[in-house]
Amino acid sequence: MSVDAAAVRKIASLARIAVTEAEVDAMTGELNNILGWVEQLGEVDTDGIEPLAAVIPNQLRLRDDVVTDGGIRDDVLANAPQAEHGFYAVPKVIE
Amino acid sequence: MSGLTDLGVAAIRDGFREGDFSAREVAEAFNAAVAAAKPLNAFIVETPEHALAAADAADQERADGSVRPLSGVPLGIKDLFCTAGVQTTAASHMLEGFVPPYESTVTERLFLSGAGMLGKLNLDQFAMGSSNETSAFGDVLSPWRSKTGGNAALTPGGSSGGSSAAVAARIAPGATGTDTGGSIRQPAAFTGISGIKPTYGRCSRWGVVAFASSLDQPGAMARDVRDCAIMLEAMSGFDPKDATSLKLDVPAWENNLSSDLRGLRVGVPKEYRVDGMPAEIDALWERGIAFARDAGAEIVEVSLPHTRYALPTYYIIAPAEASSNLARYDGVRYGLRDLPEGANLQDMYAATRADGFGAEVKRRILIGTYVLSAGFYDAYYTKAQKVRALIARDFERAFETCDVLLTPTAPSAAFALGEKSADPLAMYLNDVFTVPSSLAGLPAMSVPGGVDAGGLPLGLQIIGRPLDEQGVLNAALAIEERAGFTARAEKWW
Numbered sequence: 001m002s003v004d005a006a007a008v009r010k011i012a013s014l015a016r017i018a019v020t021e022a023e024v025d026a027m028t029g030e031l032n033n034i035l036g037w038v039e040q041l042g043e044v045d046t047d048g049i050e051p052l053a054a055v056i057p058n059q060l061r062l063r064d065d066v067v068t069d070g071g072i073r074d075d076v077l078a079n080a081p082q083a084e085h086g087f088y089a090v091p092k093v094i095e
Numbered sequence: 096m097s098g099l100t101d102l103g104v105a106a107i108r109d110g111f112r113e114g115d116f117s118a119r120e121v122a123e124a125f126n127a128a129v130a131a132a133k134p135l136n137a138f139i140v141e142t143p144e145h146a147l148a149a150a151d152a153a154d155q156e157r158a159d160g161s162v163r164p165l166s167g168v169p170l171g172i173k174d175l176f177c178t179a180g181v182q183t184t185a186a187s188h189m190l191e192g193f194v195p196p197y198e199s200t201v202t203e204r205l206f207l208s209g210a211g212m213l214g215k216l217n218l219d220q221f222a223m224g225s226s227n228e229t230s231a232f233g234d235v236l237s238p239w240r241s242k243t244g245g246n247a248a249l250t251p252g253g254s255s256g257g258s259s260a261a262v263a264a265r266i267a268p269g270a271t272g273t274d275t276g277g278s279i280r281q282p283a284a285f286t287g288i289s290g291i292k293p294t295y296g297r298c299s300r301w302g303v304v305a306f307a308s309s310l311d312q313p314g315a316m317a318r319d320v321r322d323c324a325i326m327l328e329a330m331s332g333f334d335p336k337d338a339t340s341l342k343l344d345v346p347a348w349e350n351n352l353s354s355d356l357r358g359l360r361v362g363v364p365k366e367y368r369v370d371g372m373p374a375e376i377d378a379l380w381e382r383g384i385a386f387a388r389d390a391g392a393e394i395v396e397v398s399l400p401h402t403r404y405a406l407p408t409y410y411i412i413a414p415a416e417a418s419s420n421l422a423r424y425d426g427v428r429y430g431l432r433d434l435p436e437g438a439n440l441q442d443m444y445a446a447t448r449a450d451g452f453g454a455e456v457k458r459r460i461l462i463g464t465y466v467l468s469a470g471f472y473d474a475y476y477t478k479a480q481k482v483r484a485l486i487a488r489d490f491e492r493a494f495e496t497c498d499v500l501l502t503p504t505a506p507s508a509a510f511a512l513g514e515k516s517a518d519p520l521a522m523y524l525n526d527v528f529t530v531p532s533s534l535a536g537l538p539a540m541s542v543p544g545g546v547d548a549g550g551l552p553l554g555l556q557i558i559g560r561p562l563d564e565q566g567v568l569n570a571a572l573a574i575e576e577r578a579g580f581t582a583r584a585e586k587w588w
Contacts, residue, residue, distance in 0.1 A: 013445075017457055017460065041479060044404055049484050053309070055309060055534070055535060075196040075197075078196055079430070080427070081429075088427050090427055090443070
């Protein structure tokens, strides 16, 4: 499989990364290079093999349903690019 | 007392306890060394006041008879660990100016053990890179120079290149690192120091800026095996805040160090003899095998048949997880925001991420987005997870006939800055020996084994069974004792 310029623009938009036309051209070549290289995995017979999700077997734990933290609004907002009235502020999202 | 900066973690800890020097003297000596080493660009932020405060506390503890395991020892902290009140950037413009209101579990443990912090160490941006050339804060320079390669500036390896450069240059006795595909072991090998990545889940990932969550694992980098054991003991342990943290006691790795390998079977995987491997690397490997045999080990050849598929597997799984993890950088809650005139929310996300991420980070996010997208998920991501299962099974089978594996750490000595940066694939191939054990979550360590024709360090890697950090440390110690590695970088900075 390989990607063309339109596919790269589509991927970039899915990834929410703005790209220029020059970047699209460069990335098309780079992505195809890398994707061509990983194609070799097609040689491996994986019939009947379960995909590995957790490398070290580990039981997922449940914790007690209690509040362990809180009352730290100012800490939470401390690094916000724009915070107003105790909230994160973003550009208007309604017409 | 400039001689203090020649001491490692154990020597500082012990000398401080014996009263040979005060913790403040140590901190002042290292703070001065850090300040004088700016040409290396190893630190993004220096924190001399943190080191001094910990030192003064240590001196008080000694007077009170209440010293802790790392009292008196100042450390460098990779700038991937969130540190309360101190800027944490992951070497990206995206997080420039970000000051965490919380402490990562690993640094919290180190500081509760008495350690101080010399500063935040430079790295590849979001830990993505093998040469430290992707940092938004400039390349880290290795303190080493090749005797045959002109005076070219060399890479300290990556992503923990600030950590490796700082330890090798004697401006920190030890440093934290993180390893996703070899980011502790390869830089340790390139700079002639030791570095251990423990079993996945030994060290908490809480508060570590995420790259690829099923692979990321903190570890220790220091001048020798004992120092690594001491640091790793302080860093490890169960953390309820990390769902992948293992609920196990931390063994007394330092106390149980032994370089007597009698009865140990050391496996040599035949598939690690890759095409085009320099004769020097092959010779180093043979030396390592001789060292292990001399320490009493039995050498057995083993097979890891899926080795050649590890890198392409890694370069699907790691970018896939990265594309998901890095979705959090949206310009809303923290970090950079780029809001073009008249932009809506979607435009703001796209502009912010275009501005804040470097080229390699974007490349990996795009690869990851592609392999996870509808129509390609099974062909790439599920396929890679299946091959990953086969790679893990290779190791399980090998460990039926051996106890640890011995391999070279990297396929070459440190290369020059700029030498591979134009070709992502050539760069990725540098991790050929470290990635398979990362995919399997195994403990693995690099120790210096010798030097190449240019006098540059070469590393040997020990890979162990899950949770057998002791076996890894002991085999590494046996090699360290026999390699007699005393070379060090001549000071030019």
